[in-house]
Amino acid sequence: MVGRKSLKGDYCPSARSLDVIGDWWSLLIVRDAFEGLTRFSEFQKSLGIAKNILTDRLRTLVSRGILEAVPAGGSGSRTEYKLTAMGRDLFPVMVALRQFGERHLFGPGEEHSVLVDREKGLPVALDIRTQDGRTIGPDETMLLKILEEE
Known part of the structure; x- marks a missing residue:
């Protein structure tokens, strides 16, 4: 192995x-x-x-x-x-995985658990934002890679 x-x-x-x-x-x-x-x-x-x-x-x-x-x-x-x-810093990761599953892995009307805030019972949603607060997606980002020395 x-x-x-x-x-x-x-x-x-x-x-x-x-x-x-x-x-x-x-x-x-x-x-x-x-x-x-x-x-x-x-x-x-x-x-x-x-x-x-x-x-x-x-x-x-x-x-x-x-x-x-x-x-x-x-x-x-x-x-x-x-x-x-x-470990608590993994919360956004877990929410992102949940949202992916909700969007892509359940059929229309198929029941699933829902993550809600304790105070008002509203569903939790995660989005990606720049430091100035703009919502962005993968098409608006780029990865700045470190060049490895050979």
Whole structure:
């Protein structure tokens, strides 16, 4: 089996971000953490993931700074997993993935969960803006690449 190539030193911020996230199980764990899940058993029940895979993904998310493992209240040795500031910065990523799915992966009238703000119950929408506040799309952007030395 071929090992996964590390993108830790890549010049591309997207590649480095994917190196930290790892895989889709990890993003689903992060999604559940945003929903308030904190315990191993809660993640396992929500995702239906094998315990060994969940253990590995939680360990990786903690080591990469996305989650922190904190002792759960009480006298037991239980651990809770909480989003760090770095993990909370994944919120726009999760909203963008959700919006992509809503737009392209559900049929007309097909029901799905909806992300709403707590105060007014209005659906959440994410858009991309320049520093001066203008909404832009991919046709109005360009990537300034770093030239690699040979």
